[in-house]
Amino acid sequence: MITKNSLFSLLALFLISFASCDALKPAVNPNQDDRRVEDRRNGNDDDLDPIQSRRVYDPETGTYIYVQNAPTDRMDTIEWTTTPESQMPPIVEDEQSTYVPPNNVDNIITRPATQIGSGNNGSRKLSSYNVEVSLPFLTDRYYGSEDKVSENSLWSLHFYSGARMALDEMRSSGGLNGNFNVHVSDTYGTSARTQTLTNDAYVSSAQMIIGPYVKDNVSLMAEAVRNRETVLVSPYSAGTGVSAQNPNYVQVNPTLNTHLRNILEHAMTKQNADRIILVSSGSSADQQSLKTLQEDYKMLANNAAAEPLEEIVVDINANPDLTFDEYLTGRKTVFIVPVYRDESFVANFLRRLYTDTREDFGRNVAVYGLPQWMNFTRINFDYYEGTNVHVSSSVFVDKLDPAVRDFRRAFYDRFATIPRDEAYVGYDVTRYFLGMLAKSGTRFQYDLPMNPETLLHTKFKFEPVVEAGADGMAVEGGPIDRFENKHVNILRFRDYTFRRVN
Incomplete structure (x- = not known):
């Protein structure tokens, strides 16, 4: 049995801390509400029930309730009157006691x-x-x-x-x-x-x-x-x-190391590639990730003496005419790019690779990156699609x-x-x-x-x-x-x- 001081005690915490009943209302973005109204007008609101006019917010419970007999006629105007303080004196602190919350x-x-x-x-x-x-x-x-x-x-x-x-x-x-x-x-x-x-x-x-x-x-x-x-x-x-x-x-x-190992394992077992190449910008963080991938490769290959994977350091600013043609011979090449802080580097790398593989539209290449790539905003999605981009993620919610x-x-x-x-x-x-x-x-x-x-x-x-x-x-x-x-x-x-x- 869940006691009174259960997970619902957070509501009391909000009441004490916020000093406003409005804090208990659901966090609804007004713009989202506008979009939902537009979706219903266009007949696109299949996923959720439409918001009905009988559904109202109850400030005492912090939830929405349905009013069975909602008024449909025009409501009367409320007229307010002020009660004199002589009849209803205000509540004031008497300074004689201190409130102590119950333990x-x-x-x-x-x-x-x-x-x-x-x-x-x-x-x-x-x-x-x-x-x-x-x-x-x-x-x-x-x-x-x-x-x-x-x-x-x-x-x-x-x-x-x-x-x-x-x-x-x-x-x-x-x-x-x-x-x-x-x-x-x-x-x-x-x-x-x-x-x-x-x-x-x-x-x-x-x-x-x-x-x-x-x-x-x-x-x-x-x-x-x-x-x-x-x-x-x-x-x-x-x-x-x-x-x-x-x-x-x-x-x-x-952890990051777990992401890297899962990326490498998927590339080795699912891509049927001739070459796996590790790509870095030359930063110390990238080099540490490449070292981790090389160690994981030996473990996954079950061979401590296995030849290390190819590594390349890419500096497109110093070499604007850089191409990847020499790495694209054979059946398929996989590039693993453990870079997540430098969006410009990832964008430039994918742009150059996309240009070199555009005729094949990614049939002979795959690129593996990290979760932060999904939040990048300056990369053309054609580069993701055309270079067969894969990323790792700890969270994936399938809406279907x-x-x-x-x-x-x-x-x-x-x-x-x-x-x-x-x-x-x-x-x-x-x-x-x-x-x-x-x-x-x-x-x-x-x-x-x-x-x-x-x-x-x-x-x-x-x-x-x-x-x-x-x-x-x-x-x-x-x-x-x-x-x-x-x-x-x-x-x-x-x-x-x-x-x-x-």
Whole structure:
């Protein structure tokens, strides 16, 4: 059973912090509403139900409700009268007492929890579990006078909304198999606030913590749960070196090295290419990525003495007449370009390659890049299409998937806005990890590798990351640094959109 101080306590948090009921209204962009109206006029609103005039916002519940007997006639004009202060004096502070908010946390952490079973690696199955969700809602930056929620808060709001939907579904379907006390906190996006939360009584009592957002704050939380019966699930940070030798740390977002290895593996197994060439701009970051790819190539080839892959450093500014004709002989050539900071470099490289392969329209070439390429704005999409571009991504939401469409419709019906990618992540993370905690107990992370699952935004395929030795190779049986999701979506740009191909 979910207690009163559950995930819905965030609504109380907003009331305290925002000082305005408007803050509880769904984050709806007026421009989006205009577009929806235009879509309905054009008959293009097939995906979502039209907004009816009987659907109104209820400020007490923070939701939209349907009025069965809505008035259709012209409404009368309201006439206001002012009551004299002698009859209704204003409420003022008497300066005789100080308001002290109730300490609801103590009521939660004193809830008795008994061990009802055991699992692998000393895991305990309990009669109830405490779960902490720490996200940067940034309520300290909202003063009630703003007409919209800060863009920087939307990630957490959508993640939380998706998590709420998952928790409600699991509760109603009986999928929790136990009692969960879910508490939500605002990290304010600062290290100081996050450090304070690590010492909070409820956070200290939690068997699982979901969050925070940035790497530094994740590191603080990861160190706080070290050697405790608490697992930290980080849904966003993809950084390495967050917390060494800490098996209580679970990283949902794959690291850059994991992206590179998945890219190389896909190129080797799916492209049937004669040559794989690593391309860089010559920067130190690019060179480190090329080194990682060379090490991964030896591991994937299962040959430590394998000849390294070809590498080229491209400087189009110094060589404006550069061509790639010499690399395009044979059946197919794959270029892996692990560059994500320099959009100009990627644009120039693809432009030159597109020119050299235009007659074949990419039939004998493929290019692999990183997730940031999908957000580049100065690259002609013809270059993506004509050079057969592939990118890696930790999130891919297939709008044609029936399950995705059902979630999208349910989210819109509940929150009156279209879900962002973070909503799918929040939904998937909540369903998967609360299910694992209920199934395997307090040390559920050791059972993650045996429980892969396909979800709305990606697949979960967790593996323990073992500390590397002096030669950079993992030491068999060595200390576990973390558990990391090793699945990466490979997307191909085709027909002017990205589609998953793995």
